[in-house]
Amino acid sequence: MVLTPERKHEIEQVARQVRIDTIEMTHAAGCGHPGGPMGMADFMATLFIAHLRLDGGNLHDPDRDRMVLGNGHTCAGLYSLLSQKGIFPHELLATFRKLGSPLQGHPHRNPELGIDMSTGSLGTGLSVGAGMALAARLNGWGSRIYVASSDGESQEGQIWEAATSAAHYGLSNLCVLVDFNNIQIDGVMREVMDVRDLRAKYEAFGWHAVEVDGHDVDAVDGALCEARVTDDRPSAIICHTTLGKGVSFMENDAGWHGVAPDDEQATQALAELGV
């Protein structure tokens, strides 16, 4: 399966909108985490547009796919994608991080909005995804469970407990996409605590594991297709990305992990994104 030019264009447009929404949401909130979602935009858009069976029409189907955002701080991107999939209106994004909003600073499970799990504490998402995958299998559902994770989150021991058990139970309906940007809060991941070769690690834990350029939507799509036909083990896709991708002054700067752009920065960022 290869992406048609139309599909590819659609994904690119959705990814661009994720970046725009992320800038606008964090700017409006005056806080939040713009760097991660902008780096993840291309692989997440590929997942949401070409693979994830979740939209306004099937939201309440029990056997639809699920999405767990293990690196919950990157939820501006998730919210943008859910709105772009028609699950809730785009205007709701303006309430991000504000009192009373369902779009909390870190995801809070909300079946009406397609937010499939509460996260924010790093390390918890993959276990939950594994549990969902077990349930789907028990029920004979075709649901695929996608978990987003990150290089920083891979430092958590619970990730490797989950990796062990998901492989043990042969959860081929489980797929983790790891945002590998070599950045975490305190700086460069390789310097803070090097997680080394995540592809080799997942493989050693019994997973089907591949490494892709997380901005190459054809490559990501290919990896997601491969994961779907892997029928005896869970799949890990290590996505190499650039934090803050698309905005020159944000790229690769750990300072943009969790700081919102001010008025001037937001204007410049949006201009760079072609707004």
Place this chain on the structure above:
Amino acid sequence: MLAKTSETTTVETPSAKKIATRDAYGEALVQLGGERDDIVVLDADLSGSTRTKGFSKAFPERFFNMGVAEANMMGTAAGLAAMGKTVFASSFAMFAAGKAWEQIRQSICVPKLDVKICASHAGLTVGEDGKSHQMLEDLTIMGVLPNMTVIVPADAVEARGAVRAAAELEGPVYVRLSRAPTPIVLPDGHTFEPGVGTTLREGADVAIVACGVEVGAALEAAGLLAADGVEARVINMATVKPLDEDLLCRAARECGAVLTAEEHQVRGGLGSAVSDLLARTTPVPMDMVGVDDTFGESGTAEELLVRFGLDGASLAKRARTLIERKS
């Protein structure tokens, strides 16, 4: 919502029959599994000890051994529950509650999922394994979590009911179970209702409010006190959260003094919850029996209860001193 009617049954002395609450759990689980195919059970390499083994034999397709990885077990339980399953997750209380607290908070309590944590080997009565395994802080750290219901069955009869109630209750439940066989203190056919305390013995000189193994000790203490003409009311407060507030306030008003007893740190458990309620509503002289800011040690269950002042005679002594403080 939890029903709020209190029932009174009269039980004079503990019966001689002893069954561990974990055994009752194991049996109830098999029964439940037969009735409901949405029940899934997880364990962390302790299925023989926690008694989930029976379920694993009866329903192998719905039992998952998660290995020695409690944090992942709780997350997996959350994922199963998010897909509509009612999940029982078991390990020793020390590791279920202690090792995986934050996962229980983030993945189970925050999204209010149907995960029932049935933790065995709680308290001093673990015995010889000693302090590393004697969980004395679980009521504190489970009870403080929003959305969590906390149940400490007094005996095997009540444990059976508590497990069934846990399956029916909406949201997370923590059920505290014991390793050691303990006497049956509640009448056969007693129906456990979450949030409802049981008055096991009437009296108006002092109220002894207990949970778990201490209910037996409280009844024993009441017997000793009665020999001196002191009538102690004995209340089994199996649901530590939410408390049966009406029953407790009435007991405070009518008895004028309240003694709590639990196999747990004296701070942060049943005693703290009761004193918190009574201080705000019905202040009366109180005393709290429990482990006083120290860890446990090796010994037999019975030796340890005496060593830490949790036996019937110690409770009676504390009750006498408390009654002297009544104005």
